[in-house]
Amino acid sequence: MFTRFVRWLDERMMVSPLWRDIADHPVPAHTNPSERVSAFVYCFGGVTFLLIIAQFVTGMFLAMDYVPDITNAYNSTRYIMDHVLFGKQLLSMHNWGSTLIIIMVTLHMLRIYWMGVYKKPRELNWLVGVTLLLIILTFGFTGYLLPWDEKAYFATQVGVSFVQYVPFIGKALFNIIAGGNHIGAATLSRFFAIHVLFLPALLLSFLGLHFLMIRRNGITGPY
């Protein structure tokens, strides 16, 4: 039955070679935690990716009830916490998920660094990786404003004020990011758009590059 379905699909889409390519590509046994428990250090990147998927899912459900304007952002966050089915759990997972991702990304980066993985021929993937780190930190920074409580507002005020020191274009840059000369309604809707539209698109593109390069270069062997 399944074989017949695959044949039917192959006659139209030719998916089998793609699938065989993904499924059969060899992975060194020394990266597998069932071979050696210490190989769990090779899992930090993969765990980060899994957590990113979890952030996508919880984030989509949160966006169903969240309203990005200065009166309703706070109230809708309260509403999610108090009235939406499993809302508190969703918000909590999204919040702690970001923390766990930062921890996992740091561990992943440390592993890459101490094993010297970034050396030739993998220099370009290090550049992509650092970019991914900056994207993830920006996710954290923009997401922090969205509940629009005191903590969110004043942390964003401090964070955004740093761009004023960029020579020549500092003031203009502040106005672009904050949507005016202070943190207010425009900042909130901008940060919302950045958090849920711009950054996911960027993140997925760079993750794609990251994984393509891992396929191209393979996983580093033992020393």
Add this chain to the structure above:
Amino acid sequence: MYEHDHSEHKAKEYHEKGVVPFWPEHLLKEMVVGLTAVAALFVFSIFVHPSLGHIADPADWAYVPAPDWYFYWVQNFFDVSGYYWSELGLTKYDWVLMFLIPVLLILALYLVPFYDRSRERRLLKRPVAFGLMLFGLTFLGYFTANGIYNHDYLVAQEPITIFQQSCASCHSIQGLGGNAKGVVAVSPGHFVYPPDLTHVGSILSPAQIRQQLVNPVGGMPNLHLPPAAVDYMVNYLSSLK
């Protein structure tokens, strides 16, 4: 028949090379680790909920800003270095500290593979890379810890408290505080009256208030307030119109 032979052959070849196919051998086993992490997140989220404070009030100048935990080091690094930067009288070159140095740090991180070029991969045989890593971790750790400490300190020392502890023994605001005798001896026979600060915001500009707090003149002792506390006191005192 062909399929069967093919996979037998492949399994043998993979085994000899010490590799496993991505699916299902590798992915399923890695998933055990991944799903453990997600399950831990799920269970933790049930028991520990993030807190939601009061709705944002832009006029609340007394609020002590707190970044997310992984940004504490950024805020504290700029607080501390900014303090010494202005002590050195370099405020004109703020862009160096606030823009050039961060950009150079990020560039240094990007360019790691281009200055650590040897074929050696063992960390202990790459002294420069190892040193940079230790420096980086110490840097992050120190400023994170210091940032958290500093934040807790500031929360405890909101401006009114600072005023009561540091200023009220000489100055008064609307009759509260102040020296009963109203005098401070500067030299034999000369006295300075600590001014009433009830309307200080109308008399001195914020910059003058800051100047007086950091480098006091006219008999007032230097209070050695932490930089963030000076900011709070300047805001507070200049609001007293």
